[in-house]
Amino acid sequence: MTSQKKKVLLAPLDPVHDIGLKMIKRGLDLAGHDTILLPPDYSPEEIIKAAIDNNVDVILISRTLGYRVAEILGSFIDLAEASGLRERVKIGIGGMAIKPELAAELGFDAGFGPGTTVEEAIAFVEGREYIEEDRGARKTKKDITEKYDYTFKNKRIEKLLNTIADEIIEYVKGKTTPGIERAKIREKMFESDDEAELRQLRKEYAAFCDDIVKAYYANGALKEKTRQLTSEELQALKSYLEKVKAKMKPLILQHIDTNPVVFIQYGTGCPFMDIAHIKTCEAWGADGVVHFDPSWGARTEGFYEGFITHEEDGSVITYENLKLIKDALMPSTLWQVRAHRGLNTPETVLLAGKVGADLTKINIAYGSLGGGTDPERLTVDAVAAIKYAARFKMPFDVVTNEELCGVPAHKAFAGMLIVTMLGLKLGARPILQPLFCYSPEVMISGQMKDNYIDFNAAKIFALKSILNAPIWCGAPIGFLTQTEDRVQSSLSTALHASLASSLEVDGISIASADEAYSGGPISAAARVDTLRATQSAFRFFGHAKIIPTENSEIWASQIVEGIERTLESVVKNGSFVDALYKGLLGSREEGAYPGRAGRGTVKNI
Amino acid sequence: MRIIGVAGTAKNTGKTTTISALLRCVSQSSKTKVGLTSIGYDGEEIDNITGLVKPRLFLNKGNVVATAITLINAGSAELKIVEETNIFTPLGKVIIAEVKKDGLVVVAGPNKSGELKRVVDTMIEKAGCHMVLVDGALNRIAPMAVTEGLIIATGAARNPDVAELVQETRHICDILDLAEAEESYKKIASDIKTIAVINKGGKIDTYRYSALIHDDIVAELRKIITDDARAVYIPAAVSQPALEKLLKILGARLSGFTILLHDPIKLLVSASPERIVRTINKIEALKGRIEVLKKVPVLAVTINPFYPRYMFDKNIYEPAYVDEKLLKEEMQKALSLPVVNILKDGADILMKILGF
Amino acid sequence: MSKALEKVMDAVDIETFLVCDSEEEAKKISIQMMNELGFSDASIVFIQHLGPGARVRVRGYIYKPGDRYNWFYNKKNNS
Known part of the structure; x- marks a missing residue:
């Protein structure tokens, strides 16, 4: 005393x-x-x-x-x-x-x-x-990849992945895309402060862009429903943030050390509303935030410049917009800028790295089978993007969203592991991001007829049996189990969070209580609801565990076997890109369609 | 007279109105530097329509306020700290500040006698206040013992029955007006910190308690009260039931016996004024005396005919008023003090009493 | 718009239980209720009718992304 x-x-x-x-x-x-x-x-x-x-x-x-x-x-x-x-x-x-x-x-x-x-x-x-x-000071930024050495326990799968990843690296050699060229020019722009040179670089940049972006570089025109923010608006943001930052005393969601870090996703289109929601989520304990860009952005060659607001879902990626968001964050907040699915993958990772993002997101299999981008294009772009991620020491997650199209977990996981191996070979730190929800696959084949626990647990058991890597359950957890009722929705999120924690994963992305509501934008109140529910669930379970039935082990082995089979078929096929077109990592019957955006844009140097 | 307390008997009895009126009058005389503090938390109320806090007390430039440091920006007045005390309130350290720009202030100052005394002295000596107004809090009165004069704010909000209200006010004033002890007793008692029995010949027996608030304390006291006892001095609180018990013990010896209190507030805090007065009357009837070392003079009584009337059928309060004329007349009849309805009469009478 | 509503970050949800005969009726009442309360931009987030009535969550947007948020611009309202 x-x-x-x-x-x-x-x-x-x-x-x-x-x-x-x-x-x-x-x-x-x-x-x-x-x-x-x-x-x-x-x-x-x-x-x-x-x-x-x-x-x-x-x-x-x-x-x-x-x-x-x-x-x-x-x-x-x-x-x-x-x-x-x-x-x-x-x-x-x-x-x-x-x-x-x-x-x-x-x-x-x-x-x-x-x-x-x-x-x-x-x-x-x-x-x-x-x-x-x-509490703000007590909160520290967590590197969820820190304790993992990426050793493979399943040597057979390791060998197959080695073969495929080597083939990809070999495949992309001597190839380039407009996306890669733009990233290179953007890099030069960062290095130059000579106005004449910058003007020239912008011209070169515009040449690799689609018409709507070209128009911006030619005469400042923006596409409909987007506009530049005014200086008055930016000034208002500054005073708003000063006031809010002074009052931040964030809650802590985790009750025990092994509770995962909790991410939320934002992307209202308006950077100000995004920031207001981010600050709200930070205050209620969110550990990380994920930037959602508009879907047209992923299908358009090239980025705008400046502070841009957008009237529809998804917040426009520009260096300036990202900087606004970055400056609004608490020092402890993990920030992810997604680059996983579009035509601007290398440049997105470059911008994210330059602005100081902590994490990015890259997945060739999902981006080309469920995200609408041409498999060849995305493969070439992704290698360049992963190199940027490695250079900026930004871990990236490999999300298996193609599961939402109906691709079975084992095939999606095979794709995820290929990109993971590719990341490791290129010196990056990948994070496994399996879907942790009521996926279409199980709706059809019935693994969640009895409970939502076993199959989700099976996926985590399978991945943990293959390699020692961080796992971040996506995205959002409990997806398709939530309804428009906020109590049910928050409860479902909280239960999935508890299951993920019980399985000792490293991170989770949670939805708001508005997840299932499609009639309008997500409200701030709905964000608070699920954060509170998650905190309450972590408190409830502490170190106590959720015990799956024996089905989870059975299904885990089935998933591992499925992954092996899938990888074998890719190796046998010889080319990874070709395997994507052929549906070996998810077929048309399963709901996976090779994307067409950027088809035919890969050039040999 | 420099330290003036304003004590309310309940919420809505017009304490803030009285203080505001005094502040307004004093401010018209530019020569007078007035200080303001509160033993509670005042100058603020919740605006029911907007749900926002709204300060109520207005201070002019040059005047001084003692309040908690967290409240210096709560009102519209611009304040400059002239002294930081080491006195803490639940809202932070008490500071003494001078008003640099006219405006409203939120006041929460020292809430106990010793600290109030220190703060008020500093306001007078260091900040140069000619007069300090001490705002009361709820029904609390104990710290007002350090004031040099007290204004009592009462009204229908305390009790809408005019006869009962007048009687209660009279009782309060009677208690506060208890006779001062003779000099010899004052001298003897001034150094004594605990309950003491003063015997014939000047022998003094002290006792470990200083407050007479419990039957057990009285029972123990009984052992040191002999036939030689002439007086008992109680420096701290006296509860009315304990006093009754003491009377029982003294019995016939009460005749010619003096019960000495430090100040009348030590008795006032213990029970309803009516019961206290009944006990005082009993002492006097039995030819005993109850006296104080230090009086707290009541300067005036302010009255407010307003009260929030509860409507049982609608489950709401609605503003209501008792007959103002009747209230004032009856009150004036019962008291030999100025009775003022501030909203109607203004604060001029009070100013005159205060010597302005 | 009243001053209090300007402080709403984005939307006001009204959650209640309506005594009515069908989901259709509940929808009508919900929207009518929101209109009576002065919300012009009202939408039904959740509705479930069973037996005695309907559990509803109805939303009135005060600001949608891209609007001019008063809590953001007006310093006085913010303090």
């Missing part, structure tokens, strides 16, 4: 004992102070006499506010004062409706309302100024 031992009288000025008072007593006992807990229903005179008789240093009164209670507490303080106690005894009041203003009005030395920590009461007893723990 650092301070002097104090004698504390704890008295409920109530007919019943207050649990808060008992908790404070325990905290004071542990801190080495002497405590006396009076029985309930003592009169003010009796409490004061007890304080005098025991020569206490501090009195802590608890009282649940009720009829005329303010007068009762005021009289108590008056009597204590007239009895000569107050010059040497400090008196604090605790209770549900107690606020510092009320404590001041009633004349107490301190007031402890709902949310008071035991530490706060101890600080009062010890006469220390209570310094509220700066």
Whole structure:
């Protein structure tokens, strides 16, 4: 104990004992102070006499506010004062409706309302100024890849992946795309501060763009429903952020060390609304945020420049927009800029790296089978993008969203593992991102007929049996189990979060309670709902586990076998790109269609 | 008279109105530098329509306020800290600040006598205040013992029955007007910190308690009250039931016996004024005396006919008023003090009493 | 728009239970209720009718992304 031992009288000025008072007593006992807990229903005179008789240093009164209670507490303080106690005894009041203003009005030395920590009461007893723990400072940015060495436990799969990844690296040699060329020019633009040179570079850049982007570089024209933000708007953002940042005291969602980090996704189209939602999510404990770009952005060659707002879903990627978001984040917030599916993959990773993103997202199989981009184009682009990710030391996740098209998990996982191996060979740190939801595959084949646990667990068991790599459950967890009812939706998210935590994964992406609602933008309130639900679920389970049935082990082996079979077929086929076209990693019957955006744009140098 | 307390008997009795009126009047005289503090938390109320907090007390440039540091920007007045005290309230450290630009202030100052005294002294000596107004809080009155004069704000919000209200106010004033003890007793008692029995011949027996608030304390006191006892001095609180018990113990010895209190507030905090007065009357009837070392003079009583009336059928409060004329007349009849309805009469009478 | 509603970040959800005979009726009442409350841009987020009535979550957007948010611009309202 650092301070002097104090004698504390704890008295409920109530007919019943207050649990808060008992908790404070325990905290004071542990801190080495002497405590006396009076029985309930003592009169003010009796409490004061007890304080005098025991020569206490501090009195802590608890009282649940009720009829005329303010007068009762005021009289108590008056009597204590007239009895000569107050010059040497400090008196604090605790209770549900107690606020510092009320404590001041009633004349107490301190007031402890709902949310008071035991530490706060101890600080009062010890006469220390209570310094509220700066939770923002306590929160640190977590590198979820840190503890993984990527060793393969399944050597057979490792061998197959080696073959395929080597083939991809060989395949892309001597090839380039407009996406890669733009990234190279953008890099030069970052390095130059010569206006004439920049003008020239912009011209070169525009030559590799689609017409709607060319128009911007020619005469500043933007596509419909997008516009540049005004300087007045940017100034307003600055003052808004200053105010909000000063007030940030973020909650912590995790209850135990092994609870995963929690990501949310934003992309309202308007950078300001995005920032407002991000700050709200940070305050309610989100550890990371994921930037969603518009779907047209993925299918358009080239990026605009400047601060741009967009009236539809997805927030436009420009260096300036990303910078706005980055500057709004708390230092501890993980930030991911997705690059996984479109024609701007290399440049997206470059911009993300330049602005200082922590994570990116790249997956050739999903991007070309479910994301609409030509398999060859994306393969060539992805290798360049992964190299940027490695250069900026930005881990990237490999998401298996093609599962949502109907591709079975084992095939999607085969694609994910190929890109993972490719990432490792190129010096990057990939993160496995299996879908953790009610996927179309199981709707058809029935693995979730009984419960949502077994098959999701099977996927994690399968991946963990193959290699030692970080797992981030996507995206969002519980997808297609949520309804428009926010209680059900939040509950479902929280249960999936608990399952993911029980399976000891490293990260999860959660939806808002508006996930299933398609009639309008997601509301801030709906974001708070699922964050609170997730926090509550982590608190509920602690180290306790969810136990899947034996089906999970059976299905895990089936998935591993399926992955092996799929990889073998790709190796046998010889070319990875060709395997994508042929449907070996997801067929048309399964809902996977090789994309057409950027077809025929790969050039040999 | 420099330290003036304004104590309300309940919410809505016009305490803030009284203080505001005094501040307004004093501000018209540019020579007077006035200080303001509160033993509670005042100058703010919740605006029910907007749900926003709204400060209520207005201070002019040059005046001084003692409030919690967290509240210095809560009002519209611009404040400059002139002194930081080491006194803490639930809203932070008490600071003394000078008003640099007219505006509203939110006040939460020291809430116990010793600290109030220190702050008020600093306001007078260091900040140069000619007068300090101490705003009361709820029904609390104990710290007002350090003021030099008290204005009591009462009204229909305390009790809409005019007869009962007048009687209660009279009782309060009677208690506060308890006779001062003779000099010899004052001298003896001035050094005594605990309950003491003063015997014939000047022998003094002290006792470990300073407050007489419990039957057990009285029972123990009984052992040191002998036939030689002439007076008992109680420096701290006296509860009315304990006092009754003391009377029982003293019995016939009460005749010619003096019960000495430090100040009348030590008795006022213990029970309803009516019960206290009944006990005082009993002491006097039995030819005993109850006296104080230090009086807290009541300067005036302000009255407010307004009260929030509860409508049972609608489950709401609605504004209501008792007959103002009747209230004032009855109150004036019962008291030998100025009775003022601030909203109607203004604060001129009060200003005159305060010597302005 | 009232001052309080300007402080809404984006939308106001009204959640309640409507006594009615069918989901169709519940939808009508929901929208009518929102209109009566002064929400012009109202939509039904969740509705479930069973037996005695319908559980509803109805939303009135105050601001949609790209609108001019008063809580963002107006310093006075923000403080």
